[in-house]
Amino acid sequence: MKIILIGASGTIGRKIAATVEKDHELVRVGSKSGDFRVDIGSTESIEKFFTEVGPFDTLISAAGDGHFGPLHSMTAKDFRKGLESKLLGQVNLVLIGQHYVRPKGSFTLTAGSLSEDPIALGANLSAVNAALEAFGRSAALELENGVRINVVSPTVVEDSPGYFPYFPGHIPVTMDRVAAAYAKSAFGAQTGQVYKVV
Numbered sequence: 001m002k003i004i005l006i007g008a009s010g011t012i013g014r015k016i017a018a019t020v021e022k023d024h025e026l027v028r029v030g031s032k033s034g035d036f037r038v039d040i041g042s043t044e045s046i047e048k049f050f051t052e053v054g055p056f057d058t059l060i061s062a063a064g065d066g067h068f069g070p071l072h073s074m075t076a077k078d079f080r081k082g083l084e085s086k087l088l089g090q091v092n093l094v095l096i097g098q099h100y101v102r103p104k105g106s107f108t109l110t111a112g113s114l115s116e117d118p119i120a121l122g123a124n125l126s127a128v129n130a131a132l133e134a135f136g137r138s139a140a141l142e143l144e145n146g147v148r149i150n151v152v153s154p155t156v157v158e159d160s161p162g163y164f165p166y167f168p169g170h171i172p173v174t175m176d177r178v179a180a181a182y183a184k185s186a187f188g189a190q191t192g193q194v195y196k197v198v
């Protein structure tokens with residue numbers, strides 16, 4: 001199976017890569033690293049990327065930034081960061097990638113538990129994560145040729161200790177459980193699901 005992994009060098013992406021690379025052809029992708037480069041914040045860059053990388057079976061995205069900061073000073077420009085990077089970036093991987101994915105292939109996007117379990121400073125990422133989950137549920141109804149889509153929505157992960165102070169009382173999830181959710185999405189049969197890893 002040819003697997004495209006966007007964000008392969010990241011905290012979550014590295015663990016996904018280690019899980020899938022043994023049994024599959026893995027294409028590592030990032031904006032500054034990897035076998036191929038793409039900036040998911042740019043439609044032109046995504047179009048160029050898919051043309052270069054060619055047909056694939058599975059796309060997993062573990063990339064996309066948002067704005068993290070207090071509501072009282074948040075601006076529309078700040079908010080747009082999450083909309084244009086984490087939300088539209090990943091949505092665009094599907095909107096454009098649907099024309100390159102092989103029949104019965106799949107997409108797996110990354111949201112996060114802030115969609116339903118908010119923390120202070122997280123309004124932008126809460127909104128973006130909820131939108132990604134809704135997009136996945138809905139896009140599953142219309143993707144053609146048996147192509148599936150699921151969204152993985154983890155809480156803070158054990159390999160991101162820098163985030164722990166912002167998640168009081170949240171128990172970080174193990175990287176093994178996070179990686180398993182991506183494997184369930186990519187290699188299972190379900191579609192339109194949101195896999196909460198909490």
Ligand SMILES: NC(=O)c1ccc[n+]([C@@H]2O[C@H](COP(=O)([O-])OP(=O)(O)OC[C@H]3O[C@@H](n4cnc5c(N)ncnc54)[C@H](OP(=O)(O)O)[C@@H]3O)[C@@H](O)[C@H]2O)c1
Pocket residue numbers: 006007008009010011012013029030031032033034038039040041062063064065086110111112113153154155156157158160163
């Ligand atoms: N870490 C957590 O606890 C946690 C929990 C829940 C959800 N999440 C979500 O999971 C995703 C990944 O998180 P992470 O902690 O693994 O992030 P990370 O360690 O910062 O890694 C980000 C990855 O994305 C790539 N990337 C960054 N900007 C990109 C762009 N514009 N286009 C394409 N690739 C890009 C980076 O590679 P390059 O440097 O080469 O661009 C890197 O491989 C994020 O959306 C985050 O919100 C994380």
